[in-house]
Amino acid sequence: xxxxxxxxxxxxxxxxxxxVVLAIYVVRRNLRREFPIFVYxxxxxxxxxxxxxLMNYAPYVSGDEYAMGYVFGVAVGNILSFGVIYEVFRYMxxxxxxxxxxxxxxxxxxxxxxxxxxxxxxxxxxAQGEGHFMSGLFLxxxxxxxxxxxxxxxxxxxxxxxxxxxxxxxxxxxxxxGILASLGLATTxxxxxxxxxxxxxxxxxxxxxxxxxxxxxxxxxxxYLLLPERTPRTVVKxxxxxxxxxxxxxxxxxxxx
Amino acid sequence: xxxxxxxxxxxxxALVLLIRLTKGRALAPHILENPGSHLRxxxxxxxxxxxxxxxxxFLRSRLEPxxxxxxxxxxxxxxxxxxxxxxxxxxxxxxLGEAARRGPDAATAAAADKLIDDAIRLRLYAFQxxxxxxxxxxxxxxxxxxxxxxxxxxxxxxxxILLGLQHPPSGVSSAL
Numbered sequence: 001x002x003x004x005x006x007x008x009x010x011x012x013x014x015x016x017x018x019x020v021v022l023a024i025y026v027v028r029r030n031l032r033r034e035f036p037i038f039v040y041x042x043x044x045x046x047x048x049x050x051x052x053x054l055m056n057y058a059p060y061v062s063g064d065e066y067a068m069g070y071v072f073g074v075a076v077g078n079i080l081s082f083g084v085i086y087e088v089f090r091y092m093x094x095x096x097x098x099x100x101x102x103x104x105x106x107x108x109x110x111x112x113x114x115x116x117x118x119x120x121x122x123x124x125x126x127a128q129g130e131g132h133f134m135s136g137l138f139l140x141x142x143x144x145x146x147x148x149x150x151x152x153x154x155x156x157x158x159x160x161x162x163x164x165x166x167x168x169x170x171x172x173x174x175x176x177x178g179i180l181a182s183l184g185l186a187t188t189x190x191x192x193x194x195x196x197x198x199x200x201x202x203x204x205x206x207x208x209x210x211x212x213x214x215x216x217x218x219x220x221x222x223x224y225l226l227l228p229e230r231t232p233r234t235v236v237k238x239x240x241x242x243x244x245x246x247x248x249x250x251x252x253x254x255x256x257x
Numbered sequence: 258x259x260x261x262x263x264x265x266x267x268x269x270x271a272l273v274l275l276i277r278l279t280k281g282r283a284l285a286p287h288i289l290e291n292p293g294s295h296l297r298x299x300x301x302x303x304x305x306x307x308x309x310x311x312x313x314x315f316l317r318s319r320l321e322p323x324x325x326x327x328x329x330x331x332x333x334x335x336x337x338x339x340x341x342x343x344x345x346x347x348x349x350x351x352x353l354g355e356a357a358r359r360g361p362d363a364a365t366a367a368a369a370d371k372l373i374d375d376a377i378r379l380r381l382y383a384f385q386x387x388x389x390x391x392x393x394x395x396x397x398x399x400x401x402x403x404x405x406x407x408x409x410x411x412x413x414x415x416x417x418i419l420l421g422l423q424h425p426p427s428g429v430s431s432a433l
Contacts, residue, residue: 098377125260142264149271156278162380163351171279178275182268189264 004204011211016053018218019046025225035091037083038173042221044080048073049214071137078144081177085148088174089155092164099162106158107151114150118143129195138192145185152178172224176217183213296349297342304339307332333394337387344383351376 023046026032032039048069055061055069086107093103122143129135152174159166187206194202306312313332317325350372357369 096373096377098374099381102381121260145268146264149268152275153271153278156275160278161384162377163348165352165355175275175279178272178279182272182275185271186265186268189261189268193258193261 002201002204004201004208008204008208008211011208011215012053015211015215015218016046016049018215018222019049022046022218022222022225025222029225031225035084035087035169035173037080037087041077041080041084045073045077048077067133074137074141078141078148081148081180082151084173084177085151085155088170089158091170092155092159092166096162096164099164103158107154110151110154111147114147117150118146121146125193127192127195129191129193131195131198135192135195138188138195142185142188142192145181145188148177148181149185152181168227168229169224172220175224176220179213179220180217183209296346299339299343299346304336304343307336307339330394333390337390337394340383340387340390344380344387347376347379347383351380 019042023042026039026042052066052069052073055066061069089103089107093100122139127135127139129138155174187209191203191206196203313329316328320328354369354372354376358366358373360366360369
């Protein structure tokens, strides 16, 4: 077995049990109250990963059945990951009622703009690999990853512009998804163009990157869940408390305007 | 294949940007430690004057078209300066409000909530008004109405004063 293939298989064997442990942990920690879609996403991806790992080594599962399982797992996982991005965005806007309507509208417009871009891109640069089914599937995944990357960047830039404070866990959830989406985009962009009918060195390297991205995401989610939440510094506490003279002058200036 | 290479580069840039944004903060801590010294002075009356349509009409009627366009660009440049300063001040006050909101006093927290609300509205107006001002610089005479920004800025200043009377951060109101 080539080095790349051996390495990604090893990562796969490590990542799947970790994913299952993460799923158990998010359920036990009762994270469903705050981030229900994220919990369902973790549960689904853990179940799908375990199922695919077992199917890969089960002698009675054919290649077509495995492919169907893979497509189903990826499809549901992607739908849930869009749900997670929206859930995180809504969570960030929770303490800012003035931004809710504008934020939601801009999120919808950003999604529409990204959809237009990816449809145009799919038309301009269609799947070209020898393995037609897998090339088509990777083209679809590329499309989904572009939208996901775009939406994650939108969420961060929007919240950054308005200076919204966010919990560490929210940053962790989005960072994990960001790693999956961006590295997924890099690999699917290549695989949609050069995917061969049979496995070769390139496909093994792409698998290695994909599995490494999954492992990194799982480890990031674990780290952000296990580490204590950073308490924001209370700046006002450190400021002097006797400046009433200035404040009163300002008040008078305003009242006389 | 060219598209794929571009997408791979975009993917890595997006990853780097996401990591930076995750680790980054909206404002440097030293700004929040002494906000008063980082706030920029904004003359709301001067801004209102710059945005006054009757003032614009007056100038248009008195000046040659090329002189008017030149002056109008200068006026818009000044308005952009004011607006950018107001938006930056709003970002600092927003964080100040965030800090005050976490305090134990309910009245301070309520004033801080109001300040946050006003600061966000101001940044929202600035977000909408700035592109229009830049566009008006290219196309002088284009109708623009960022008067809401001035109202919002005054409302925010009052809120800072209210918050300051309850829990005064040094030099913030005088800087506004």
